[in-house]
Amino acid sequence: EPEVTQTPSHQVTQMGQEVILRCVPISNHLYFYWYRQILGQKVEFLVSFYNNEISEKSEIFDDQFSVERPDGSNFTLKIRSTKLEDSAMYFCASSDSVTQETQYFGPGTRLLVL
Amino acid sequence: GNSVTQMEGPVTLSEEAFLTINCTYTATGYPSLFWYVQYPGEGLQLLLKATKADDKGSNKGFEATYRKETTSFHLEKGSVQVSDSAVYFCALSEFTGGGNKLTFGTGTQLKVEL
Numbered sequence: 001e002p003e004v005t006q007t008p009s010h011q012v013t014q015m016g017q018e019v020i021l022r023c024v025p026i027s028n029h030l031y032f033y034w035y036r037q038i039l040g041q042k043v044e045f046l047v048s049f050y051n052n053e054i055s056e057k058s059e060i061f062d063d064q065f066s067v068e069r070p071d072g073s074n075f076t077l078k079i080r081s082t083k084l085e086d087s088a089m090y091f092c093a094s095s096d097s098v099t100q101e102t103q104y105f106g107p108g109t110r111l112l113v114l
Numbered sequence: 115g116n117s118v119t120q121m122e123g124p125v126t127l128s129e130e131a132f133l134t135i136n137c138t139y140t141a142t143g144y145p146s147l148f149w150y151v152q153y154p155g156e157g158l159q160l161l162l163k164a165t166k167a168d169d170k171g172s173n174k175g176f177e178a179t180y181r182k183e184t185t186s187f188h189l190e191k192g193s194v195q196v197s198d199s200a201v202y203f204c205a206l207s208e209f210t211g212g213g214n215k216l217t218f219g220t221g222t223q224l225k226v227e228l
Contacts, residue, residue: 004157031213043158043203043218048210056210091157093216101146101165101207101214107157 002026004106006092012112013082021077021109023092032075033093033103034067036060043091049075082113116141120204120219127194127226135189135222137178137204145206147171147180147187148216152201161189161202194226 005024013019025032034046047057049067057065066078075094079086089110093103121136139147149161149171162171167182176191187204204219 006157033213033216035216042220043205043216045215045217048213048215050213055213056215093158095213101209102148102160102163103214103216104160105150105158 004092004094004104006090006106006109008109009107010110010112012114015084015113016081019079019082019111021079021090021092021111023075023077023106024073025075025092025094026096026104027073029094029096029104031095031097031103032067032069033095034077035091035093035105036088037091037108038085038088046077046090079111082111084113087111087113116145116206116208116217118204118206118217118219120202120222123201123221123223125222125224127224129196129226129228130193131226133189133191133194133198133224135202135204135224137187137189137219139185139187139204139206141185141206141208143208144182145208146214147178148205148207149176149178149187149189150203150205150218152203152221154200158203194224196226196228199224199226 032049037043048055089108092106146165148163150158151161162173164171164180170179201221205216207214
């Protein structure tokens with residue numbers, strides 16, 4: 001069964017450094033998402049992406065964040081200058097054009113900012 | 115804005131016990147409702163969904179009915195197993211024009227013991 005994959009599974013970085021989290025959505029999906037989950041808190045929506053542009057972003061998704069689909073398979077989340085409060089589990093998700101609202105999630109990347 | 119409220123965990127049950135995890139929501143319009151499950155060390159997996167009032171979603175012995183009058187989507191299972199131990203998330207979906215944004219509850223941890 002097709003699945004969403006994410007790399008790396010864990011990332012440790014120093015405050016102020018840039019990180020890029022990578023996702024490979026399911027191949028025929030057209031809608032892509034990033035969510036995050038700070039330890040012990042809710043899963044929160046960050047951004048949705050369709051037709052090579054951001055369709056919606058939350059207030060969390062400020063200028064330090066960006067997303068890109070650099071080729072036909074990858075979907076990336078970049079944090080330009082990480083802060084301590086960016087430490088979280090980041091989930092990528094994708095959905096197809098027929099059942100748009102059913103999102104399939106990757107296993108997540110655990111980011112720790114020191 | 116939209117919100118989802120779940121019962122607090124952790125919930126500890128003996129194998130074969132009956133499970134209810136309460137979920138209520140606040141939304142404008144008529145969202146679709148979901149239950150996702152997160153097994154230890156894994157990502158979010160779609161467990162079941164319902165797209166309109168009075169729909170019942172079901173999967174792997176779990177059920178939930180979309181109750182518009184009480185704005186609820188409680189998860190039930192008649193006889194839980196140790197393998198059901200996981201964190202369960204209730205969520206609603208809001209169409210944003212370029213995909214759907216999921217709003218999650220805080221998650222309820224279920225532990226099933228022999």
